[in-house]
Amino acid sequence: MAGARSLVLAAVLFLLLSVFGLCLGGITGKYVRPSASTSDMPKSAFPPPPGFNAPEQVHITQGDHDGRGVIVSWVTPAKRHPSVVTYWAEGDEHKEKQKAHSKINSYRYFTYTSGFIHHATINGLEYDTKYFYELGNGNGTRRFSFTTPPKVGPDVPYTFGIMGDLGQTFSSKQTLEHYMANPKGQTVLFAGDLAYADHYPNHDNVRWDTWGRFIEKSAAYQPWIWCAGNHELDFVPRIGENTPFKPYLNRHSVPYKASQSTSPLWYSIRRASAHIIVLSSYSAYGKYTPQYTWLQQELSKVNRAETPWLIVIVHAPWYNSYNYHYMEGESMRVIFESWFVQHKVDIVFAGHVHAYERSERISNIKYNVINGQSTPVKDPSAPVYITIGDGGNVEGIATSFTEPQPSYSAYREASFGHAILEIKNRTHAHYTWHRNQDNTPVPADSLWLYNRHYYPEEESSP
Numbered sequence: 001m002a003g004a005r006s007l008v009l010a011a012v013l014f015l016l017l018s019v020f021g022l023c024l025g026g027i028t029g030k031y032v033r034p035s036a037s038t039s040d041m042p043k044s045a046f047p048p049p050p051g052f053n054a055p056e057q058v059h060i061t062q063g064d065h066d067g068r069g070v071i072v073s074w075v076t077p078a079k080r081h082p083s084v085v086t087y088w089a090e091g092d093e094h095k096e097k098q099k100a101h102s103k104i105n106s107y108r109y110f111t112y113t114s115g116f117i118h119h120a121t122i123n124g125l126e127y128d129t130k131y132f133y134e135l136g137n138g139n140g141t142r143r144f145s146f147t148t149p150p151k152v153g154p155d156v157p158y159t160f161g162i163m164g165d166l167g168q169t170f171s172s173k174q175t176l177e178h179y180m181a182n183p184k185g186q187t188v189l190f191a192g193d194l195a196y197a198d199h200y201p202n203h204d205n206v207r208w209d210t211w212g213r214f215i216e217k218s219a220a221y222q223p224w225i226w227c228a229g230n231h232e233l234d235f236v237p238r239i240g241e242n243t244p245f246k247p248y249l250n251r252h253s254v255p256y257k258a259s260q261s262t263s264p265l266w267y268s269i270r271r272a273s274a275h276i277i278v279l280s281s282y283s284a285y286g287k288y289t290p291q292y293t294w295l296q297q298e299l300s301k302v303n304r305a306e307t308p309w310l311i312v313i314v315h316a317p318w319y320n321s322y323n324y325h326y327m328e329g330e331s332m333r334v335i336f337e338s339w340f341v342q343h344k345v346d347i348v349f350a351g352h353v354h355a356y357e358r359s360e361r362i363s364n365i366k367y368n369v370i371n372g373q374s375t376p377v378k379d380p381s382a383p384v385y386i387t388i389g390d391g392g393n394v395e396g397i398a399t400s401f402t403e404p405q406p407s408y409s410a411y412r413e414a415s416f417g418h419a420i421l422e423i424k425n426r427t428h429a430h431y432t433w434h435r436n437q438d439n440t441p442v443p444a445d446s447l448w449l450y451n452r453h454y455y456p457e458e459e460s461s462p
């Protein structure tokens with residue numbers, strides 16, 4: 001009898017809970033992290049490669065608008081030369097190898113002087129082809145490889161990995177290696193905040209070098225699509241460093257001119273079936289500014305018949321239910337959100353908050369000063385907003401949530417990890433988030449995303 005009564009009670013409780021669950025919408029992941037500290041790995045964890053003047057900090061990114069170009073970047077510590085990348089397609093080892101020459105930068109930052117920073121653009125590659133490339137000479141020669149994407153087209157499958165706020169801690173290492181152990185990712189979309197060199201006195205730029213060595217094992221072999229965060233500003237007038245983004249821009253070259261942008265801080269690329277727009281939270285974006293004008297024109301150029309998937313990367317999230325960085329993305333949301341709804345952006349990836357969160361498809365664009373309509377509402381034309389600032393940097397995890405979980409927040413969890421977006425065709429993409437504690441690539445959060453242009457149906461959370 002007592003047993004039956006408690007069963008009924010349990011059923012009622014369950015019902016109540018599910019009703020509440022539905023009202024509040026989302027799930028807060030209950031995983032409790034072991035409170036291991038997230039300190040930076042020592043400098044000795046990032047030795048330079050052996051050999052005289054060996055190229056180091058090798059990384060690649062897309063070098064043109066559609067994926068037949070690659071920019072190879074690297075640093076030579078002692079001498080400017082050789083400043084050439086030698087490359088050949090797999091199977092062409094015995095043919096004459098091709099060469100591209102680098103442009104060389106170096107910069108000073110307070111008492112730090114950089115090595116010779118090379119950026120070489122290779123153009124006119126074949127689509128969907130594996131290439132090898134070689135840098136350096138003598139005993140400092142190093143060889144790497146990459147694979148170009150298939151030609152742009154509406155049903156071309158392609159898989160992106162997504163990381164943000166990585167830093168160079170023991171947790172960062174876990175995130176990067178966990179991502180690399182997941183064999184699916186073909187290109188990284190990076191949501192900003194790279195090295196966290198600014199954590200050190202006078203922004204010790206040696207930490208930019210160690211970060212370059214840290215990510216090389218991935219970034220030399222697949223493109224990382226760069227977006228700048230606040231830790232890239234390195235703006236310290238007190239020590240005479242008045243040029244925002246100086247180390248970041250010297251070290252990273254992106255194909256911004258190919259999308260008629262006037263700044264490497266905002267630009268677009270097309271890759272397989274995706275059109276990817278990178279924005280800068282820390283550059284002017286108000287009406288009439290270069291970024292505003294560019295984005296307005298850029299959105300009108302997106303051709304969903306060629307690239308059905310419209311993806312935006314921006315550092316500061318527009319929807320964020322953690323008690324960190326509250327409303328830092330708000331002014332940009334107010335200015336651009338209606339455009340994203342009008343142009344049916346599929347996904348917005350952001351970082352900045354050091355945890356994970358995925359939103360429902362919602363918008364908040366009805367408000368004017370008198371109508372009082374200032375809460376987010378379900379909107380099938382709106383993007384899904386994903387905060388992926390969970391790379392594991394030295395500032396630690398964001399653990400404090402606003403309560404109750406707002407209805408727009410579908411899933412949130414205070415864990416480090418990475419995400420994978422597997423585009424299947426013009427209508428379907430499978431999205432997964434992988435927390436570091438799960439050492440095989442099992443998803444902690446997953447969802448079939450439906451394309452907003454071709455199949456604007458409601459997705460169902462698992």
Ligand SMILES: *[C@@H]1O[C@H](CO)[C@@H](O)[C@H](O)[C@H]1NC(C)=O
Binds near residue numbers: 050
């Ligand atoms: C590499 O070659 C240089 C001379 O070019 C030599 O001084 C150095 O010892 C060599 N290093 C190794 C690791 O063989």
Ligand SMILES: *[C@@H]1O[C@H](CO)[C@@H](O)[C@H](O)[C@H]1NC(C)=O
Binds near residue numbers: 426427428
């Ligand atoms: C698109 O991909 C999804 C998931 O793999 C599949 O179910 C669907 O049939 C595909 N659509 C077409 C037109 O092939």
Ligand SMILES: [Fe+2]
Binds near residue numbers: 193230231351
């Ligand atoms: Fe940030």
